[in-house]
Amino acid sequence: MEDIAIRVTGLSKKYFLSKKTLGLRFPERIKQLFSLNKKHDKSEVFYAIKDVNFEIKKGETVGIIGRNGAGKSTLLKLLSEVVEPTDGRIELNGTVASVLEVGMGFHPDLTGRENIYLSGALYGLNKKQINKSLDNIVEYSGVERFIDTPVKHYSSGMYTRLAFAIVTNIEADILLFDEVLSVGDLSFRLKCIEKIKQLAASNKTVIIVSHNTNDIIGLCSKIMCFNKGRLTDFGDESIIQKYIEKSITYDPKINTKDLMNDSEPEFKNLLRKEWPNIDEALGDEGMKIKKLYIINESRPGSESIFTNDKFSVNVEYEKFNDNEFYDIGCAISYMNIGFFGFNTSNSDLNMKNYIKRGTYVAKTIIEEHFFNDVILSMTFCIFKNNERIICYDVDALHFKINKYLSEEDTKHPKLTNSFTGPIQAKMNWEIIRK
Amino acid sequence: MSFFVSLQKNLLNTIKIIDAKDQGWRKLQLKKIWQYRALLVNFALRDIKTQYAQTKLGIVWSFLQAMTAGVIIFFFFGWLIKVTVPGNIPYIVYAYPGMMAWYFFSFIISQAGTSLQQSQDIIKKVYFPKLILPLSKSIVGLVDFAIWFIFYIVILLIYQFPLSYKVVFLPIGILFNIIAGFSVAIWLSALTVRFRDFYHIIPYLVGFGIFITPVFFPTALLPESLHFFIYINPMAGVIALIRWCLLDTELSVYYLIGLIPTLLLFISGVYYFRRVEGIMADII
Numbered sequence: 140m141e142d143i144a145i146r147v148t149g150l151s152k153k154y155f156l157s158k159k160t161l162g163l164r165f166p167e168r169i170k171q172l173f174s175l176n177k178k179h180d181k182s183e184v185f186y187a188i189k190d191v192n193f194e195i196k197k198g199e200t201v202g203i204i205g206r207n208g209a210g211k212s213t214l215l216k217l218l219s220e221v222v223e224p225t226d227g228r229i230e231l232n233g234t235v236a237s238v239l240e241v242g243m244g245f246h247p248d249l250t251g252r253e254n255i256y257l258s259g260a261l262y263g264l265n266k267k268q269i270n271k272s273l274d275n276i277v278e279y280s281g282v283e284r285f286i287d288t289p290v291k292h293y294s295s296g297m298y299t300r301l302a303f304a305i306v307t308n309i310e311a312d313i314l315l316f317d318e319v320l321s322v323g324d325l326s327f328r329l330k331c332i333e334k335i336k337q338l339a340a341s342n343k344t345v346i347i348v349s350h351n352t353n354d355i356i357g358l359c360s361k362i363m364c365f366n367k368g369r370l371t372d373f374g375d376e377s378i379i380q381k382y383i384e385k386s387i388t389y390d391p392k393i394n395t396k397d398l399m400n401d402s403e404p405e406f407k408n409l410l411r412k413e414w415p416n417i418d419e420a421l422g423d424e425g426m427k428i429k430k431l432y433i434i435n436e437s438r439p440g441s442e443s444i445f446t447n448d449k450f451s452v453n454v455e456y457e458k459f460n461d462n463e464f465y466d467i468g469c470a471i472s473y474m475n476i477g478f479f480g481f482n483t484s485n486s487d488l489n490m491k492n493y494i495k496r497g498t499y500v501a502k503t504i505i506e507e508h509f510f511n512d513v514i515l516s517m518t519f520c521i522f523k524n525n526e527r528i529i530c531y532d533v534d535a536l537h538f539k540i541n542k543y544l545s546e547e548d549t550k551h552p553k554l555t556n557s558f559t560g561p562i563q564a565k566m567n568w569e570i571i572r573k
Numbered sequence: 574m575s576f577f578v579s580l581q582k583n584l585l586n587t588i589k590i591i592d593a594k595d596q597g598w599r600k601l602q603l604k605k606i607w608q609y610r611a612l613l614v615n616f617a618l619r620d621i622k623t624q625y626a627q628t629k630l631g632i633v634w635s636f637l638q639a640m641t642a643g644v645i646i647f648f649f650f651g652w653l654i655k656v657t658v659p660g661n662i663p664y665i666v667y668a669y670p671g672m673m674a675w676y677f678f679s680f681i682i683s684q685a686g687t688s689l690q691q692s693q694d695i696i697k698k699v700y701f702p703k704l705i706l707p708l709s710k711s712i713v714g715l716v717d718f719a720i721w722f723i724f725y726i727v728i729l730l731i732y733q734f735p736l737s738y739k740v741v742f743l744p745i746g747i748l749f750n751i752i753a754g755f756s757v758a759i760w761l762s763a764l765t766v767r768f769r770d771f772y773h774i775i776p777y778l779v780g781f782g783i784f785i786t787p788v789f790f791p792t793a794l795l796p797e798s799l800h801f802f803i804y805i806n807p808m809a810g811v812i813a814l815i816r817w818c819l820l821d822t823e824l825s826v827y828y829l830i831g832l833i834p835t836l837l838l839f840i841s842g843v844y845y846f847r848r849v850e851g852i853m854a855d856i857i
Contacts, residue, residue: 151593154855216854220591220700223851229591239698246619248626253619260615261699289626 143232144313144344145195145218150227152213152368156183187213189368190227195361197232197312198342200335202355204382205365211348214365215239215315218346233312233344236263238319242302247291251282251301254290258302262309272308279330280304303327307334313344320347320354332358352379406514408442408538410434422456422521423529426465429498430455431519431535436504445543446563447507454501454519464490465529466522467501471515472534473561484525508565511558512542602847605702612701616709620684621716635717639724642672650789658791662820663732670819671788671812673721674750677714678808679779681754685710686761686775693857703850704843707758711751718747725819737821746815749832753807756839763842763849766857787812792825804828807835 188210195201203211216222218229219237244261245254255276259269277283280301282293290298306319307330316335320328335345335358349355355362356379364372364382372378410433414420420427430453435441437448444450454467468482483490483501493499516537523529606613625631643665650656651664658667685707689696692706729736757778764771783789786808792800803809810831817824 217591221696221698222854224591224593226593228593231589231591233587235589237699240694243698244695246623248623249619253622257615257619260612261695261701265611 141232142197143194143230144197144199145193145232145346146230147191147193147218148228150188150191150214150217150229151186151225152188152210152217152222153225154185154187156185186368188217188224191368191370193363193370193373195344195346197344198339199361200339200345200347200359201361201363202359203346203348203363203365204352204355204379208367209365210368211365212239212317213368215317215346215348218313219315231313234263235313235315236309236311237315237317238262238306238309239315239317241306241319241322242299245290245298245302248289250289251277251280251286251293254301255305258305259308262305263311264309268310276301276304276308279307300327303330307331311343313346314338315346315348317348321349328354352382355379406539408444409536410442410538412532412535417457421519421530421532423523425460425463425523426456426458426521428454428456428519428521428532431532433517433536433538437507443541444538445541446510446512447543449504449507451502451504452517455498456501457498458494458496461495463524464494466490466525468520468522468528469503470518470520471561472518473513473515477518478561482522484522509562510540511561511563512540513561514539515561602702606704606708609701609705613705613709613712616705617712620709620713624713632720635720636724638676638717639673639721642676642721643669643724643728646672646789656790656794659793659822662822663734665728666732666734667791667816667820667822668789669725669728670815671786673718673725674746674812674815675783675786675788675808676721677718677747677750678754678811679782680714680717681707681711681751682758682761683775683779684713685755685758686765687772688758689762689766689853689857690772696857697854703853704759704846707755707762711755711758714751714754715747718750736819739818739821743815743818746811746818749814749835750811752839753811753835756835756842757807759842759846760838763846766849766853782808800827804831805834806831807838810835 191210191214203214205211213222215237216239217224218231219235219239221237221239242258244258246257249257252273255273256266256269264272277286280297280303282297282301285293285297290301293301307327316331320331335347338345339360347355347359356376360375362372362374362376362378363370364378372381412431414427414429417427417429420429422428432453432455433444434451434453435444435448436451441448452469456465456467458465466482466484468480468484470477471479481503486503514537516534518531518533519535520531521529625634628634630637646668647665650668656664656668658664688706688710689703696703761771761775785802786806787795787803792803792809792813795803804825804827810828813822813824813828814832816822
């Protein structure tokens with residue numbers, strides 16, 4: 140046990156999916172109230188963690204990957220004693236600190252300094268340790284001037300930086316992080332990664348849960364992969380490759396259908412928006428948008444878009460006068476961040492050529508192999524005479540780009556397909572031998 | 574020999590073992606509460622600091638509460654209803670300690686009784702002995718108790734009424750006051766985690782309990798046949814004890830017997846709380 144930090148044997152966590160009690164009649168409710176332990180008898184049983192065994196050595200940095208609901212967070216909760224196991228045994232060699240949430244226990248009416256002590260105490264730091272790292276925390280969070288102001292007056296940026304600063308100063312033999320890397324900004328991530336490397340170098344044990352494999356690559360010496368409550372793989376980084384292969388491998392039978400994870404709720408594309416009543420339509424007295432629509436140019440009539448489809452963005456509008464000109468702008472957002480914008484004034488078109496009254500369709504094409512397999516939303520706006528924006532329709536359309544996999548891909552999945560950002564474009568590469 | 578060596582090593586390395594088989598019978602873990610005393614203090618400080626946050630009067634509100642209670646006792650019960658009290662003690666001097674103890678009790682059950690519900694987001698995210706939550710609320714109640722006590726001293730000065738030398742036993746009275754409130758509160762808080770129904774019982778206990786407790790009247794006013802119900806009321810004994818400490822009033826031996834149910838409630842409450850503690854994060 141000397142060089143082992145964590146040993147887990149036969150660990151299981153069972154949950155009862157509770158039945159609803161709302162529809163019950165009064166006598167039944169009273170009955171249920173008095174049959175304390177038996178009430179679970181008829182409810183459904185669900186294992187969040189099932190029969191998990193592993194050992195982690197001191198000084199190892201372990202990344203836990205798996206889909207939503209695979210049991211990653213439950214495992215951390217079990218290791219940090221937040222919930223108790225139904226079965227099995229956990230041995231922890233050394234002090235444990237867990238970060239299941241950043242900014243835990245913050246009270247808006249307390250000052251920054253008071254919150255550092257309160258939150259720090261919750262993460263298991265004593266007063267001496269906090270005093271030691273107080274300057275560090277204050278400096279990193281950059282709230283020096285406001286440290287004795289109640290945190291409710293902080294800007295949200297200051298608030299989160301203070302919360303993160305506390306987290307990066309936690310000390311213990313075993314540290315557990317749940318999705319911490321994926322919530323902070325870049326500077327916090329870098330700080331965290333630096334801290335984790337430091338910890339590993341000083342023989343501390345670190346466990347990181349993430350569903351973003353990019354966080355884990357290069358940081359962890361060991362990887363654990365969970366699926367439906369079971370530990371499916373435990374080893375070095377090659378497991379990530381296996382995990383990615385599995386998640387991109389797909390069944391040829393559902394070739395034409397959308398490739399959806401069974402745990403995700405069904406997402407419906409919205410590719411068309413019309414204003415039958417021109418008075419309600421987008422625009423001003425000189426111009427009105429009548430229709431917004433996206434057409435899959437590779438497979439006309441199809442309601443779904445795959446990564447290998449070319450599609451067009453169409454704006455149908457009517458002009459009511461001959462002297463003003465309008466530009467149309469589009470912006471595409473991924474996870475609420477607009478990352479890609481294009482409008483008619485940025486093109487070779489001169490809108491002054493289309494100044495006469497009448498109905499027009501403005502159309503642009505987005506080439507195949509441009510977006511990654513992500514969900515995107517599209518915002519439209521209209522500019523008048525190059526002077527001002529007259530109206531917006533935020534997130535007017537939304538759609539999912541599905542991953543296209545050739546037969547070759549299905550047989551031999553490519554690791555390079557694992558990039559998770561919104562654009563994964565097919566570029567022209569050339570290779571020159573020097 | 575090797576067994577002892579390994580045992581020693583285990584102690585030095587602080588190996589923590591969580592075993593599903595151990596979860597049935599729970600120890601009190603007083604040691605653990607001691608280890609987490611910093612958190613206890615932090616929780617209490619948080620509540621004390623934030624209680625009157627953004628008020629102009631701040632802690633003066635606590636004095637105003639103490640004063641209002643005094644005014645109500647003086648005019649309503651002492652002057653309008655004219656409750657008679659034993660000996661030649663002025664009415665307010667007799668009744669105020671009862672109100673003081675009752676306020677402390679009701680503060681503990683309403684605050685500590687709901688403390689788990691209030692901190693559910695923390696309970697789901699981090700481990701700590703959950704008894705700390707109701708315990709810290711009880712400590713917070715002590716601040717108000719101290720303020721009420723200061724106000725009582727003022728009343729005594731006005732009436733030129735001497736305190737009994739038995740005031741040295743007051744800490745025991747306060748301890749029992751805390752135990753009485755705390756034992757009800759931990760039962761309520763643990764039960765509320767499982768059945769929210771108990772959440773709605775707290776206002777009844779606080780609002781109506783005062784009428785079946787000898788706060789405003791001496792027990793002697795009641796017919797003999799009802800005395801039994803007074804004696805089994807945990808707060809009746811506590812109030813009698815506190816009055817005995819402050820005013821050297823008669824302390825019926827029955828009250829002391831009445832403290833036994835309080836202790837039973839306390840021990841069973843802690844036991845039940847520890848039993849529910851394991852599943853708190855799952856069901857809260």
